[in-house]
Amino acid sequence: MSLIKVNLPGGEDFYTQEAYKVLRTNLQFCGKDIKVIVVTSHGENEGKTTVAMQTAKSFAELGKKVIVIDADMRKSVMAMRNTTAKRPGGLSEVLIGIKTLEECITKTQDPSFDILFAGKYPPNPSELLGSEYFSNLLAQLREQYDYVIIDTPPLGMLIDAAIIAPHCDGSVIVMGSEKLKYRDVSAMLDQMEKSGCRVLGVVRNKLNSKMDTKRRMQSGEYTAQQEQK
Ligand SMILES: Nc1ncnc2c1ncn2[C@@H]1O[C@H](COP(=O)(O)OP(=O)(O)OP(=O)(O)O)[C@@H](O)[C@H]1O
Ligand SMILES: [Mg+2]
Structure with a gap:
C-alpha cells in the first residue's frame, strides 16, 4: 500500500507553521477531554479545509495520532487538491455500508496522520451525518486516535456542521472573509451552542497582518506600547 x-x-x-503551533497549543489548553473537533465557517472559501488539515498536521508533528474526516461530501476537494490520493473511498461509502472503515482510512507519509476522505457524492449527505452509523463511526475513531478533526461545509449554507456538532467535544470557527457580518457570526455561534457543542475559539484566516494592525490601532484595541513589544 x-x-x-x-x-x-x-x-x-x-x-x-508558528500560527498553527499556537492554535494547537490553545486547543490543548482547552482540556484533555477535547478530542473530536469540528471545523466550520459561515461562508465558502474561508479556509476550513486548510485549517483542519494544518491543525491535524501540527498535532501529528507532536506524535499525536490524528485523523481528519472530510465531511464535506457534496463538494469535496481535499483528496484532489491537498493530497496525492487517487479516487479514494471514504466516508459516504462507510456510512452506506458498502466499504469498511478500515478499507477507507488513508495513510499518509506521516505515520501519525490518517485521513478519511469524503467518498462519492451521496444523494443524502445530511441524513447520513445524522445517522447512528456516523455517531458509531466517531465513537470508534475516538478510541483509535488522540484527535479527530472534522472538516465540514459552510454552516451559513448547510446545516451539516450543526448535525455533527453534538457528537463532538468542541468546534473551531474559521473566519476568513472581509465581508462577514456581525449577525451572521452571531447566528452561527448560536447554532453551535444550540447543538450543545462548545465553541473552542475562532481562527481569523486570510488576514493581511499589516492591515490588521492598522485597523486595530485605529479602533484603540492595539496600542503603540503593544507594538513595541
Ligand atoms: N491563510 C491563507 N492564506 C492564503 N490562502 C489561503 C489561506 N487559507 C486558505 N487559503 C486558500 O483559500 C482557498 C480556500 O481554502 P479552503 O478550501 O481551505 O476553504 P474552505 O473554507 O474549506 O472552502 P469551502 O467552503 O469551499 O470548503 C484555497 O485555495 C486555500 O489554499
Ligand atoms: Mg472546504
Whole structure:
C-alpha cells in the first residue's frame, strides 16, 4: 500500500507553521477531554479545509495520532487538491455500508496522520451525518486516535456542521472573509451552542497582518506600547 503525500498552502512557511503551533497549543489548553473537533465557517472559501488539515498536521508533528474526516461530501476537494490520493473511498461509502472503515482510512507519509476522505457524492449527505452509523463511526475513531478533526461545509449554507456538532467535544470557527457580518457570526455561534457543542475559539484566516494592525490601532484595541513589544 502506497502512502499518500499531503500538500498544504503555507506548508513550509515559518510564520504559518508558528500560527498553527499556537492554535494547537490553545486547543490543548482547552482540556484533555477535547478530542473530536469540528471545523466550520459561515461562508465558502474561508479556509476550513486548510485549517483542519494544518491543525491535524501540527498535532501529528507532536506524535499525536490524528485523523481528519472530510465531511464535506457534496463538494469535496481535499483528496484532489491537498493530497496525492487517487479516487479514494471514504466516508459516504462507510456510512452506506458498502466499504469498511478500515478499507477507507488513508495513510499518509506521516505515520501519525490518517485521513478519511469524503467518498462519492451521496444523494443524502445530511441524513447520513445524522445517522447512528456516523455517531458509531466517531465513537470508534475516538478510541483509535488522540484527535479527530472534522472538516465540514459552510454552516451559513448547510446545516451539516450543526448535525455533527453534538457528537463532538468542541468546534473551531474559521473566519476568513472581509465581508462577514456581525449577525451572521452571531447566528452561527448560536447554532453551535444550540447543538450543545462548545465553541473552542475562532481562527481569523486570510488576514493581511499589516492591515490588521492598522485597523486595530485605529479602533484603540492595539496600542503603540503593544507594538513595541
Ligand atoms: N491563510 C491563507 N492564506 C492564503 N490562502 C489561503 C489561506 N487559507 C486558505 N487559503 C486558500 O483559500 C482557498 C480556500 O481554502 P479552503 O478550501 O481551505 O476553504 P474552505 O473554507 O474549506 O472552502 P469551502 O467552503 O469551499 O470548503 C484555497 O485555495 C486555500 O489554499
Ligand atoms: Mg472546504
